[in-house]
Amino acid sequence: MTFDTLYFDIGRLDRLSYRDTFVHRLDPRAKVIATMLFLFTVISFPKYEVIALTPFFLYPVLLLTVGEIPVRFMIRKIIVVSPFAVFIGIFNPILDTRTAAVIFGVALSAGWISFLSILMKFALTISAALLLIATTSFPGVCHALRRLGFPALFVSQLLFLYRYLFVLMEEAMRVIRAREMRSFGTRNTGIKVSVRLIGILFLRTVDRAERIYYAMLSRGFQGDIPTLKRSHIALSDLLFLAVMIAYLGAFRFFPITEEIGRVALELF
Amino acid sequence: MSHHIVEFKDVFFRYPDGTEALKGVNFRITHGESVGVVGANGAGKSTLLQHMNGYLMPTSGKVIIGDLAITGKTRREIRKKVGIVFQNPDDQLFMPTVFDDVAFGPLNLGMDEATVRERVRKALGMVNSLDLQDKPPHHLSCGQKSAVAIASVMAMEPDILAMDEPGANLDPRSRRSLIMLLKTFKHSKIIASHDLDLILDVCERCIVIGGGAVVADGPSAEILSNKGFLEENNLELPLSFQVRS
Amino acid sequence: MSHHIVEFKDVFFRYPDGTEALKGVNFRITHGESVGVVGANGAGKSTLLQHMNGYLMPTSGKVIIGDLAITGKTRREIRKKVGIVFQNPDDQLFMPTVFDDVAFGPLNLGMDEATVRERVRKALGMVNSLDLQDKPPHHLSCGQKSAVAIASVMAMEPDILAMDEPGANLDPRSRRSLIMLLKTFKHSKIIASHDLDLILDVCERCIVIGGGAVVADGPSAEILSNKGFLEENNLELPLSFQVRS
Amino acid sequence: MHMADALLSPAVGTTLWAGTVAVGGYASKKLKERIDDRMIPLMGVLGAFIFAAQMINFTIPGTGSSGHLGGGMILAIILGPQAAFLVMASVLTVQALFFADGGLLALGCNIWNMGFYPCFLVYPLIYKPLIRDSQNSGRIVAASLVSAIAALQLGAFSVVMETLLSGNSELPFGAFVLLMQPIHLAIGVIEGFVTAGVINYVQSARPELLGNIAAVSSLGAGISLRKVMITFVVLAVIMGGALSWFASTHPDGLEWSIEKVTGKGELREAERGIARVLKGIQEKTAFLPDYGFKPEGNDLKKAEAASAWPGIKAGTSVSGIVGAVIVLGMIVLIGMGIRSFRGRDA
Ligand SMILES: Nc1ncnc2c1ncn2[C@@H]1O[C@H](COP(=O)(O)OP(=O)(O)OP(=O)(O)O)[C@@H](O)[C@H]1O
Ligand SMILES: Nc1ncnc2c1ncn2[C@@H]1O[C@H](COP(=O)(O)OP(=O)(O)OP(=O)(O)O)[C@@H](O)[C@H]1O
């Protein structure tokens, strides 16, 4: 079942985020802001840009290595998820057939270039998002959002969602197994039984919410979820942001990659 | 210290679907007592415990904690005094990390940061779980969750502690440390459980619930050794009293 | 009758997130044996049980039921032989009424209506729950749910029965009738539990799991009376062996 | 269907983020005014429920392929529009972070497409009027079906618009629409049946539940709200359209100014050593001039204008490729370096 692996993947991603490395210790706000800037910069490149995108791989690679995130796991996640961009992008080579370049006699259409650009943007944006969560625990991201001004109500229920995601998914998994166990390969995956299962899961969820609410009340809950400040912006965070902005700015506005290529060409 | 008193006065409770779960419950627990609540499945133990800080309000009758009867107005006050540990720790650990969860109560009580941190440290230390504090509860084992759930209630330093089946799903060693922990808790406590051996170890007094009412109330050692009576109430002798042939 | 044999051959299992839950489990259960599986929280008992009908497939090693090794192809066959009762009965009761739930398995086995009715009647009778048959599972008490969950597995008349913590949350009398029921089940059975007294009552043989491997395997009476060994494994003597001062 | 970062232009992404934040802020504010405390855990846990429910796959009759619940409609029916919108927003946030569905910039679009339409358009304008206070199961099926289809069609159409306005895809409007809408019709039908099934089941098993939750939260579907929301949609579409039209016809404002600042645009080219060889190769490979420097290549005029300096352009491209290879090589080396350094540490 593919969803099983998806489930375990998020479990793994979640565990990764509780490591303790330099990147993990950075303030979540700094990482959220940096990620958004990064995404924005990458997306702001025009359709046919490929070369100028290359330096931006430095950021995920650094996070990956300094944050000690397993490379293969990340690559697999990036490849597996969200085929939508690729699916839509693949039409470009088909539809945009103007010749953009002839390399050793092989004509390269503009569509391929824009498709390559989409693929690179895809890899960059997806890995940035995954790395954000892998190096910043989900609660960390939530607290960052809260302190960046997102409504308390939204953030609290995001935290609840996260907390019970695993509980409920495991519950669903057990129910599915129970059904499987007594189905004996008859295709009992019809909508009818499934809808029942979902219905039962729903009822249990509502009951659970009630019990959670009681538990909260019993510990003095009065409508607001209080939290301790868990992090302070440190010098390293500011430094990180500054470097990040310089890095993004430099590679966005100056054709550094080409310069490097030119210098290299001159050297030979 | 009258604020450690728990009194049920002729409490009736009907669930909205019509089930009569409590039918005239009467008892009084004074300061420092530890009381076991036992009874068959569906006897009304959990229902009774949920009356202790006003989740459920009696259909008729009164629940008095300290000097206050529980009403819609007083229950917020009363919740600061009574700590309840539920049957399923997953329902109780609702914050995303262990630390946040244990800190939730003290923060709501309006304590400052240093005090909160101190409270959390102390409560987690009590259940030997200090090293779990940055973990998210969903990556804990069942037994660890139970321990943290207890810590999260202990952090509020309640005057009265109520627990519903605290020992289920614990392995024998963890169960034993729970018993030790409960013995060191010096205020009033009420423990509902099917584990009569645990009740016998922790509680001097025992209340037997049957069909929504108190059918016996007295010293644990006495009640829990009355075989005939226990069997009438879907119970049996604690296992450590049962002679194995 | 070789089809009642359960054999684990060097079974390793790693959860996809990297947790090594089983690290080389070996044992063989022959027809009619009843075996208890005990161990600390997180030792791997539930993981082991879930290998018995192919929910989980070994990362390496083999699980053999009867004459068949469990593979993707054979597990469908094997599920007809092995009935598993989960830790939480709520996970197991997914149909809107008790009757539908117990009938679910037999219907899927392709039986005709009369046989299905007969099976349901018999299974519910076995756990004294015939009168519950029209109720929706969410209105049952915890103990009643456990009973129905057992019936829903029994209705398939499995050759091999596996149960995970069947006694938790049952009141002492229900626990006792569960013990009686298990004793009357004549085929092979495997029971994972922290309730060592229950294991001692029901199983002649006992397997102790520690850190994902079998650390002891032998007669229950022997293993469960070895205090030092039990304590090494987060266990303790069955309560009925503990002398109360 | 999740919109993806890679297809998005900054203008479209920002516009929909702005719309989403506005609606989210509005929903939080409205909800806070009348919320019952117990809604907070309920909303969160129901968000988790959507994930759990999605694990329960089922076979779609007649096709053999499998489908699962999306969730927008069911949440709207159970929680009412504001709360449902926030829950949907959190579900999609978790999907963007943990499952990498879409991405963080596209999150604005996705919340809009899958949250706004079912909660603020379809629920008050279609579901509510169809169902009124009826508890008739046939009526629930019909209303859910129509609603789910409508919500998904709107969402799919938005994906089309967002993609096209972003300008990264070459798909013509007609083909794209023909691709997306029918698929989502099928998905909508399934979503509708499942939604109805669950609502009906809850109705029969625990009728009090639907009434209770709805009573707390679904008062908000008033007329004024509708107007506000429709204005929002119209505004968003117009703004998105205008902005990305601007973006696609004019080069990025910033880039323009950079070009002016650096003046020459290109440094003088040196022809030494291997560069001369490469120059030879490059004469054979002849890059299309508009590639690799200026933004929108589909703008033919620009391409023609740019071809006025073919030599420079071509040179840029070759050094560009060399640079790219070097940069990527360095990145890989840095990565491996850190890794082996750590390896020795450990
Ligand atoms: N939410 C509810 N709605 C309706 N009836 C309920 C509800 N919860 C419990 N009951 C019923 O109230 C009675 C008492 O239930 P309660 O949970 O208090 O029993 P208990 O003594 O805790 O049992 P157990 O030992 O199984 O935990 C039972 O008959 C039960 O079916
Ligand atoms: N779905 C899962 N994903 C990852 N790890 C898991 C999963 N389920 C269990 N584990 C881990 O596998 C190990 C064995 O777990 P298992 O549930 O088999 O223990 P157990 O012996 O049944 O414990 P308990 O007595 O608490 O029921 C534990 O370390 C547990 O954390």
Ligand SMILES: [Mg+2]
């Ligand atoms: Mg109870």
Ligand SMILES: [Mg+2]
């Ligand atoms: Mg287990």
